[in-house]
Amino acid sequence: MNVILGAIAFVLYAAVAALLVSKYKKTNDAGFLWLGLPLVLLPIVAVPLAFWAQIGTDRLALGEHLNHFPFSLVEQGHLTIGRLLTLLNFVEHLVWGLLSLLAVLALNRERKTPGTKKAPRGL
Numbered sequence: 001m002n003v004i005l006g007a008i009a010f011v012l013y014a015a016v017a018a019l020l021v022s023k024y025k026k027t028n029d030a031g032f033l034w035l036g037l038p039l040v041l042l043p044i045v046a047v048p049l050a051f052w053a054q055i056g057t058d059r060l061a062l063g064e065h066l067n068h069f070p071f072s073l074v075e076q077g078h079l080t081i082g083r084l085l086t087l088l089n090f091v092e093h094l095v096w097g098l099l100s101l102l103a104v105l106a107l108n109r110e111r112k113t114p115g116t117k118k119a120p121r122g123l
Contacts (some may be wrong), residue, residue, distance in 0.1 A: 006047065013040050031107030036098035046092060053088055057081055 017040045024032040055072045060081055066072060070087070073079045079087070 009043070009047075013043055027108075030109050031103060031105075034103035034106040035100075038096050040069060042092075042096055042099060049088075049092075054116055055084065057085065 011025055017036060020032045020036050020039070024030070046100055056066060060074055066075060070084055072081070074081055074084055
């Protein structure tokens with residue numbers, strides 16, 4: 001089931017990437033390339049990190065000894081497994097939000113060329 005969901009997600013991310021590149025080619029607005037970071041690259045990078053977190057939490061649940069951060073915080077009693085997973089989730093959302101903000105700020109909302117008037121906005 002994970003393989004099927006992963007394949008579907010990959011196809012969706014590839015479609016988003018293709019649309020962003022197409023939009024960039026039409027507009028030369030680098031903001032569309034920046035949007036690829038939170039919308040394409042981060043989700044693809046998050047998959048191996050999710051598997052890493054799954055393996056670590058499974059090993060903790062089985063009582064195995066893990067010396068590496070952040071799983072050592074659970075072993076030392078500073079965090080529970082649930083709080084560790086929540087913390088990792090919040091960090092991912094923080095990075096996603098920051099990359100999204102930078103991408104949106106990079107978008108040129110209204111491109112003016114010299115000698116042209118701003119077009120009126122319609123409803």
